[in-house]
Amino acid sequence: MIVFPNAKINIGLNITERRPDGYHNLETVFYPIKINDVLEVIEADELIFDYSGLDIPGDDADNLCIKGYHLLKKDFPKLPAVKIHLHKNIPIGAGLGGGSSDAAFFIKLMNEKFGLGLSVDAMMDYARVLGADCAFFIESKPVFAFDKGDEFEAIKLDLTAYQIVLVMPDAHVSTAEAYRGVKPAPVKESLYDLIKTPIANWKRHIKNDFEGHIFRDNPIIRGVKAELYEHGALYASMSGSGASVFGIFESTPDLSAMEEYNQIFYNV
Numbered sequence: 001m002i003v004f005p006n007a008k009i010n011i012g013l014n015i016t017e018r019r020p021d022g023y024h025n026l027e028t029v030f031y032p033i034k035i036n037d038v039l040e041v042i043e044a045d046e047l048i049f050d051y052s053g054l055d056i057p058g059d060d061a062d063n064l065c066i067k068g069y070h071l072l073k074k075d076f077p078k079l080p081a082v083k084i085h086l087h088k089n090i091p092i093g094a095g096l097g098g099g100s101s102d103a104a105f106f107i108k109l110m111n112e113k114f115g116l117g118l119s120v121d122a123m124m125d126y127a128r129v130l131g132a133d134c135a136f137f138i139e140s141k142p143v144f145a146f147d148k149g150d151e152f153e154a155i156k157l158d159l160t161a162y163q164i165v166l167v168m169p170d171a172h173v174s175t176a177e178a179y180r181g182v183k184p185a186p187v188k189e190s191l192y193d194l195i196k197t198p199i200a201n202w203k204r205h206i207k208n209d210f211e212g213h214i215f216r217d218n219p220i221i222r223g224v225k226a227e228l229y230e231h232g233a234l235y236a237s238m239s240g241s242g243a244s245v246f247g248i249f250e251s252t253p254d255l256s257a258m259e260e261y262n263q264i265f266y267n268v
């Protein structure tokens with residue numbers, strides 16, 4: 001069975017407080033985009049993971065798909081061994097949630113392939129164990145997210161009339177490091193309300209709290225956002241903890257001047 005895990009962008013990200021468990025409470029909007037990995041699972045005699053495409057840092061044993069397998073196996077001891085092949089296409093360390101998406105799609109695939117009978121809520125509970133933004137990818141529909149970023153309220157947000165362009169500069173940001181550099185603060189205007197206002201309003205009001213310190217340390221990423229506005233973006237922002245930056249445009253911009261130093265995904 002083959003599935004196509006998709007990436008997400010964060011539209012707005014307010015980090016509101018540090019929690020006693022070391023995590024942070026936040027509010028954000030997750031919006032699914034059309035950049036996809038390819039994930040294939042077949043039954044096998046032993047558990048095997050291999051991958052192609054982009055280089056994934058770390059050991060294969062730590063891959064989130066393998067972690068997902070062990071998590072399910074604890075509750076479903078009769079689960080057969082499988083061979084997992086991942087074709088990695090979603091940029092890594094980009095704030096696009098690629099690893100989390102692979103894990104969530106793996107759980108959904110296993111549920112269907114082996115008839116585990118898990119409800120959407122049950123699959124989300126498994127996903128939450130693997131990463132804060134992992135549960136979002138079980139349904140992968142636009143949501144307002146809160147708490148650790150793993151509780152959701154569905155929202156009506158349809159950006160299909162616009163062109164979303166995603167720019168991946170030659171920079172990587174670790175999520176844990178990004179959180180360490182941020183000073184949590186209560187929100188003045190909730191993103192839940194702001195996201196319902198016209199896009200023309202977003203530039204002045206919807207912000208990503210990671211941008212402050214990450215832009216200071218990485219002028220390249222700051223520059224990409226500025227360039228997207230220079231090319232006419234209605235709204236531009238770093239996604240999640242970076243390093244990718246997206247722009248929402250009325251029509252496809254000519255970003256050829258940026259292509260030498262960045263990977264650019266049009267119409268995502």
Ligand SMILES: C[C@@](CO)(OP(=O)(O)O)[C@H](O)COP(=O)(O)OP(=O)(O)OC[C@H]1O[C@@H](n2ccc(N)nc2=O)[C@H](O)[C@@H]1O
Nearest residue numbers: 023024095096097131132133134148149175176179240241
């Ligand atoms: C920042 C966000 C925004 O959407 O996305 P990315 O930029 O990584 O895609 C998410 O909060 C990332 O979620 P995810 O990548 O699943 O995080 P996890 O693996 O659970 O945690 C990685 C590390 O980030 C920190 N962390 C994560 C979530 C949270 N609410 N508070 C935190 O402080 C913790 O230090 C944790 O050890």
Ligand SMILES: Nc1ncnc2c1ncn2[C@@H]1O[C@H](COP(=O)(O)OP(=O)(O)O)[C@@H](O)[C@H]1O
Nearest residue numbers: 057058063064092093094095096097098099102
């Ligand atoms: N299937 C996977 N795809 C990508 N990264 C993975 C995967 N499994 C584990 N990882 C680890 O997770 C880290 C963060 O990956 P990713 O989810 O792409 O970034 P981000 O947190 O920016 O969305 C990587 O550096 C890698 O070590």
